[in-house]
Amino acid sequence: xxxxxxxxxxxxxxxxxxxxxxxxxxxxxxxxxxxxxxxxxxxxxxxxxxxxxxxxxxxxxxxxxxxxxxxxxxxxxxxxxxxxxxxxxxxxxxxxxxxxxxxxxxxxxxxx
Amino acid sequence: xxxxxxxxxxxxxxxxxxxxxxxxxxxxxxxxxxxxxxxxxxxxxxxxxxxxxxxxxxxxxxxxxxxxxxxxxxxxxxxxxxxxxxxxxxxxxxxxxxxxxxxxxxxxxxxxxxx
Numbered sequence: 001x002x003x004x005x006x007x008x009x010x011x012x013x014x015x016x017x018x019x020x021x022x023x024x025x026x027x028x029x030x031x032x033x034x035x036x037x038x039x040x041x042x043x044x045x046x047x048x049x050x051x052x053x054x055x056x057x058x059x060x061x062x063x064x065x066x067x068x069x070x071x072x073x074x075x076x077x078x079x080x081x082x083x084x085x086x087x088x089x090x091x092x093x094x095x096x097x098x099x100x101x102x103x104x105x106x107x108x109x110x111x112x
Numbered sequence: 113x114x115x116x117x118x119x120x121x122x123x124x125x126x127x128x129x130x131x132x133x134x135x136x137x138x139x140x141x142x143x144x145x146x147x148x149x150x151x152x153x154x155x156x157x158x159x160x161x162x163x164x165x166x167x168x169x170x171x172x173x174x175x176x177x178x179x180x181x182x183x184x185x186x187x188x189x190x191x192x193x194x195x196x197x198x199x200x201x202x203x204x205x206x207x208x209x210x211x212x213x214x215x216x217x218x219x220x221x222x223x224x225x226x227x
Contacts, residue, residue, distance in 0.1 A: 031214045042116075042202050042218035043155070050214065086153055092214065098143070098167050100216055102155040 006089050006103025013079055014111050021106040022073040023089035031092035032072035033100070034063050036085045043088055047074070079110050115139050116219035118203050124225045125193055132189045133222045135203030143167075143206040144186040145216065146178060148199045155202070161186055190224075198226045 006023045013019060023032070031050055035043035047058050049065035049072060056063055063074045072091070076083055089103040116137045125131050137144065145168075146158040160168035161180040175191040186203060203219040 033215060035218075037153075040221075042204075042220045045215060045217060048215050088155065090155075090216070098160055098162070099157060101157075105153050107153075 004089060004091060004101050004103040006106055008106055009104070010107040010109070012109045012111065015080060017079055019076040019079055019083075019108060020073060021087060021089075022071060023091070023103045024071040025091055025093075025101070026070070027093045027095070028069040029072075029091035030069075030094050030097070031100075032063070032065050033090040033092075034061075034072070034074045035088040035090065037088065037105075038085045046087075076108075079108075081110050081112050084108055084110050116203055116205055116217050118201075118219040118222050120222060121220065122223050122225075124227065126227055127193055127195060129193050130189070130191045131193060131224070132187055133201055133203075133224075135186045135188070135219055137184055137203075137205040137217075137219075139205055139207070139217065141205040141217075142183055142208045144180065144183075145204040145206070146186065146188050147202040147204060147218075149202060149221070150199050159186075159188075193224075193226045195226050198224055200224070 004025050034046045037043045047063040052069045053067050054065040060077045086105045086107050088105050090100045119134050143162045145160045147155050149155050158172050159178045163183050164180045177189045180186045200221045200223050202221045204216045206216050
């Protein structure tokens, strides 16, 4: 099946630092989604991207849909302790609108 | 104002038992999904229904049987539970767009533990 490579697997940063994570796929995607999952909760949608090159912000979060349509990145600026969690990318391939494939997640730890 | 809800939140049961998980969404979406999240947090799609019709059925043992009585509900029944079924099961839903969803909203998850 489709594989999404998400990196890094985990990050340990100091409060106030900026963070960057990315996802790459072997197929062209129509849609990229970024989620955050807190312990014991379901993933919460942060940002949705629909066009190649699109850059979208949600507060301190910014995500981009790669021009090749095979990658996406998420940046978090000025991190705070409540940013701690697991961040997932998800993509919807052109060959199947009904499916979303998920990356393996980036676990973010923020030290106050 | 719950969007996607699941019951129960926790389910602990013995091997060999049969159990069901229920999901409801009040978003008016047409498409609903079941995902399994393993201990390494990997999210894998199991099933998808669009307007009560099965559209995705991944390689899932036939002990798992989804049922969609209407487009707002998608239940998951699991027969003869095995230890490897222990995981967190998430329900999700998507609004319609070009025959499929372009966003997904997740429920809070059901943590299934098989002893």
